[in-house]
Amino acid sequence: MTQAEIKLCSLLLQEHFGEIVEKIGVHLIRTGSQPLRVIAHDTGTSLDQVKKALCVLIQHNLVIYQVHKRGVVEYEAQCSRVLRMLRYPRYIYTAKTLYSDTGELIVEELLLNGKMTMSAVVKKVADRLTETMEDGKTMDYSEVSNTFVRLADTHFVQRCPWVPVTENSDPGPPPPAPILVISEKDMYLVPKLSLIGKGKRRRSSDEDAAGEPKAKRPKHGTDNKEPIPDDGIYWQANLDRFHQHFRDQAIVSAVANRMDQIFRSLPVGYNISKQVLDQYLTLLADDPLEFVGKSGDSGGGMYVINLHKALGSLATATLESVVQERFGSRCARIFRLVLQKKHLEQKQVEDFAMIPAKEAKDMLYKMLSENFISLQEIPKTPDHAPSRTFYLYTVNILSAARMLLHRCYKSIANLIERRQFETKENKRLLEKSQRVEAIIASMQATGAEDAQLQEIEEMITAPERQQLETLKRNVNKLDASEIQVDETIFLLESYIESTMKRQ
């Protein structure tokens, strides 16, 4: 794992789970697989805290355990899974577009809790949806169940590996850790439950209780002692399936853009007849993008979507775009040129791009120094003398993609740090604003006059309001940037993964 990735993981863990979990998580990412005592010793953390942290990390599928010889259990962190936390909003939003609010909340609960039983999810989501409904209306469990089943059928949620049912006749001491199993055919099997009930609104008396001083004895959230029908059957969000969806979306929208261009050169009269469809497909197949390939003529021609090429094109487009935005359009022209011609000499670049030599050199070296372009040496003589060697500029898409991906990780880490900095700088003001809001809210609840409310509001001066506005704007920008950089990360990672699979 690169330093940039580790740094980003550290920021993500700390924001979502606090410093203890961050310390343990980052330690495992750095050192690899370790047993419990070693972790405690190396990090200087108490055993108790290490255990808690590990439980949280395991619950959220960020750490796995393995039993080694002599019963030693080792824990291993999954760095790439930690980085997926950046994408949670996107997963949830996608679920919303596909399965509306119910689906959205199901996926959100699963992501927030790592893993849950179906009955727990259904109940929680029904409660949440009921909160948003008008008085007197409630959300029925069956409706939530149905959406859950649909999500399972389309593989957006899947079963977690489970503890196999062993016969009790097994003598001897129990193993140090359960070996969890998973089988393809059962991964999306929904248990036969008859969940009957409706969502409950949180009673207002509960809200009052929340304001009282905490007794030592915590209140129990749910007092049900009923047996859970699907006890032990846990579900998690299937991130790979979401990725598949994103990938398809990306390709479809890229093609759609393309189609627009093609469409304009087609005859007017937009009735998709068989011939026109045929034309479309032929055009796509001939298109330099190479998304669609024609394989054989059976049934009038079989068209195939070339996924790897599609991803390659998307990655390339990303690279071009970055070059354009960073270095200017002339640089971008040179870049595209080298991409197209594969290998070019200095002189050839100047000629083809029609850019004066000095500028061309400058641009090439700028791109070279940032590793968008690389040099290929072709010696003319066996002694590799520099004066008798061809130096060709070329774009190695895979390594350029890796470089850009690395920069993306750094970018997001910077964005997060800046956001935390901005928030910290204004901490005093933020806290004041929160207190004022709390006071106003409680005053409104007890029925206060407008004049009084006005007075309280004025506790925050105009310049302070301005400051808060600016802060909000900045934080929003930084957050939005994070989300968008993650989109680029997704494209690049998909391409790199697809390329590595073929090798």
Next chain:
Amino acid sequence: MAGNKGRGRAAYTFNIEAVGFGRGEKLPDVVLKPPPLFPDTDYKPVPLKAGEGEEYMLALKQELRETMKRMPYYLETPEEKQDIERYSKRYMKVYKEEWIPDWRRLPREMMPRKKCKKGPKSQKAKATGKGASLTNTADVLKKIEELEKRGDGEKSDEENEEKEGSKEKNKEGDDDEDDDAAEQEEYDEEEQEEENDYINSYFEDGDDFGADSDDNMDEATY
């Protein structure tokens, strides 16, 4: 080596023209320090995407961030000193639900250990046995016991660490020792953090701890 023009004379080993500098032309300055922290960019960045989807995801992201801080998975660091102890903070503390992991899915060593000197409160089935995470019926008594022994429990964990180091074999031994009466402990942040300044490991680990000491944590330290 061939190509060495003269002693002490600067000479390039390659054709300088190929790199792009004419003969005798002034070479650019040598770089003496690292590049600036925030270099100027020639071009303004492209504006962010703005659409319904993007806005929704932004709101989601910020909401999730807040929500996660309130979940039981967010482990607070126990010693956080505030600059001014605000009276209102005590009353604005967010209530956190407990979370008890499903022990059946976890390695046995994950379960917190308690040295039960006063005999087992309740015989629990082995950790890999079935049984949903039960809440004890004798909750109140147990919690009082826990509060008393909490300091002891943590201390004894640390002691174990020192004694055994990272010897794997002893870990197994340790497991067996406490195992038969291994209690389920609830991960209870509220209990562990009493609302006072006392250090958790204040108590010396004596043999008669719990039995005869009446100077327990409720008294102030001087």
